[in-house]
Amino acid sequence: MTGYESFINQIPNAIMNRVERHLFSNIALFKPRTYIAGKMFHSEDFHVILPSAPPPDTxxxxxxxxxxxxxxxVFNPGDTILSTGEGAKKEYISLLIKKDAIQRIARDMGFSSDIRFLRLENPYSGEFMQAIGAFCREVEREERFPLMLDCMAVQIMTLLLREFSTNLNSIPEEASNSDNAIARSLDYIRTYFNSNISIQDICNEINMSPYHFIRSFKQKYGLTPYQYLIELRINKAKDILACGQHSVSETAILCGFVSVSHFSSTFKRKTGVSPLEYKKA
Structure with a gap:
């Protein structure tokens, strides 16, 4: 018994037989090729999805x-899920993380309450995706080391708790110290510059209204938050292109641009040359 049977048994055999899966004591990794429409699911554990494209309406x-x-x-234990995507064929990574395991990690971090994630959709850092990638590569090895996988699972759970909003870190802080809030917003932008973050995401983190945040940020740094984010992405792109190890399209993704065309036009507007010209220089 793996402890994941109650979830697996909800998936039709014809689909589950085609799903790559790796089951471990605290975490299970699935790589489905399609979303299942018209069937309600729920899990007793935390269910994390890393989509390659937006999932269908659910x-x-x-x-x-x-x-x-x-x-x-991120779905919390007990959440019910019903996809409307009629056989949407979009590959994605699905993780089931044992509730008890993530609770133990939370206690080690100094928290005592039961964990619940507050946001369904969460921006992610490069560090989080690197941890997921390393875990996926390790499970595909012919000779796997259980201790290595356990350590990687702990890292993934720790990053989930550290980066994503939970009921444990949602207590509003006093916003009287505006400088401190703006400094924290800068840390947030620097961490998630390669993700699709919004002004509201940042404001939720620092407990400040969008109007007050944008005005305070510009007063302190001379740029709007969006202007700062673009400058940061362009500077990161310069570093990546200078190394010569990534293509222009890969650089666009690594730096958080929604498309190569947007990246190229923004890069040329800021630097005077195209990304390809900069890479060849």
């Missing part, structure tokens, strides 16, 4: 939700 706990791109989706 009812979560009875409420219809439309997803955006490049966000990690």
């Amino acid at each position: 009812y979560i706990n009875g409420k219809l939700h439309s997803f955006t791109n490049r966000r990690v989706v």
Whole structure:
């Protein structure tokens, strides 16, 4: 018994037989090739989805939700999920993380309450995706080391708790110290510059209204948050292109641009040359 049977048994055999899966004591990795429409699912554990493209519209706990791109989706234990995507063939990574395991990690971090993630969709850092990638590569090895996989699972759970909003870090902080809030916003932008972050995402983290945040940020740094984000992405792109190890399209993705054309036009506007010209220089 793996402890994941109650979830696996909800998936039709014809689909599950084609799903690559790796089951471990605290975490299970699935690589489906399609979303299942018209069937309600629920899990007793945390269910994390890393989509390669926006998932189809889905009812979560009875409420219809439309997803955006490049966000990690986190379902809490007991959430009901009903996809409307009729056989949407989109590969993605699905993780089941044992509730007890993530609770133990939370206690080690100094928390005592039961964990619940507050946001369905979450921006992610490069560090988080690197941890997921390393875990995926390790499970595909012919000779796997259980201790290595356990350590990687702990890293993934720790990053989930550290990066994504939970009921443990949602207590509003006093916003009287505006400089401190703006400094934290800068840390947030630097961490998630390669993700599809919004002004509202940042404001949720620092407990400040969008109007006050944008005004305070510009007063302190002379740029709007969006202007700062673009400058940061362009500077990161310069570093990547100078190394010569990534293509222009790969650089665009690594730096958080929604398309290669947007990246190329923005890069040329800021630097006077195209990304390809900069790479060849």
